[in-house]
Amino acid sequence: MTSGHSNKGRNPAPSALIFDSGVGAISIAREIRQLLPGLTLHFGVDNGFFPYGDKTEEALRPRIVGCATAMMERCGADILVVGCNTASTLALPSLREKLSQPVVGVVPAVKPAAAASHTGTIALIATEGTVNRHYTRDLISEFANGANVINVPAPELVRLAEAKLRGEAVTEEQLAPVIARIFDAPGGELVDTAVLACTHFPLLREELARSAPRPVAWLDSGAAIARRVQWWLEQLQLAQPATPGHGKLMCTATDEQGRIAAAFREFPLQEVVDVVSPAGQE
Ligand code: DGL
Numbered sequence: 001m002t003s004g005h006s007n008k009g010r011n012p013a014p015s016a017l018i019f020d021s022g023v024g025a026i027s028i029a030r031e032i033r034q035l036l037p038g039l040t041l042h043f044g045v046d047n048g049f050f051p052y053g054d055k056t057e058e059a060l061r062p063r064i065v066g067c068a069t070a071m072m073e074r075c076g077a078d079i080l081v082v083g084c085n086t087a088s089t090l091a092l093p094s095l096r097e098k099l100s101q102p103v104v105g106v107v108p109a110v111k112p113a114a115a116a117s118h119t120g121t122i123a124l125i126a127t128e129g130t131v132n133r134h135y136t137r138d139l140i141s142e143f144a145n146g147a148n149v150i151n152v153p154a155p156e157l158v159r160l161a162e163a164k165l166r167g168e169a170v171t172e173e174q175l176a177p178v179i180a181r182i183f184d185a186p187g188g189e190l191v192d193t194a195v196l197a198c199t200h201f202p203l204l205r206e207e208l209a210r211s212a213p214r215p216v217a218w219l220d221s222g223a224a225i226a227r228r229v230q231w232w233l234e235q236l237q238l239a240q241p242a243t244p245g246h247g248k249l250m251c252t253a254t255d256e257q258g259r260i261a262a263a264f265r266e267f268p269l270q271e272v273v274d275v276v277s278p279a280g281q282e
Helices: 024-035 057-075 085-098 110-116 128-132 134-143 156-165 172-183 201-211 222-235 257-263
Strands: 015-020 040-045 079-082 103-105 121-126 148-153 193-196 217-219 247-251 269-275
Touching: 015 024, 015 057, 024 040, 024 156, 024 201, 024 222, 040 057, 057 079, 057 085, 057 247, 079 085, 079 222, 085 103, 085 128, 085 134, 103 222, 110 121, 110 134, 110 193, 110 217, 121 128, 121 134, 121 172, 128 134, 128 148, 148 172, 156 172, 156 201, 172 201, 193 201, 201 217, 247 257, 257 269
Parallel strands: 015 040, 015 079, 040 247, 079 103, 121 148, 121 193, 193 217, 247 269
Antiparallel strands: none
């Protein structure tokens, strides 16, 4: 053990909790399942405070810590995956301070996008919160490698991704304002790489690609998160079984449980949706 984290007293079948305000956790979970098919996945959905993108940092930080702590306690996962850029860019240090388990966060794929771009112009598409965060600005100054980064707040894509997972069609007309914000921005004619810096957005990758005026690369961090989870499992010396167990689906509000359960139906989950109150906020 090199990590200082302990797996003592935990379930023999390893598990991870993926936390988000909504269905964004699914884009991360698909990547984890592909790399680690035997890992049991639990989901924590803070539907009671959705969406995160337009909330203040002061309101979000304690909320995220309270929810993730209570949900980790409820499901007994070995690793917390913050499957949400808005939460990761804000709350990772507080979560790591509070939890004894490893915490894996999502970092917008600015570095690989800057490395992949031939024109030196990339678009960073995210919630308003993520676009405006110091964390994101620091990431750009450290890793954009001189690339011109066009910041594109696209809060409407969060709701459109939720609608898609409810079975509704997402049209080019609905995406047009976001596409215009990317390609009609000053310098937008040079964009060849777009960073999907909200975990809801990879769920709309095909629709975005179809609506764009020309082909560009749409990059996200899901595969990198999955590799990081694999690394932690190795550090914790947790071997995966051949098939995953049934995970818990937890949310924070009762009103939309049916819709949430339907959105997550591609994963093996226990039938009951657990309603969890954020720790320290009751
Ligand atoms: N999925 C989240 C993210 O990655 C946020 C969506 C929201 O605004 O709640 O940023």
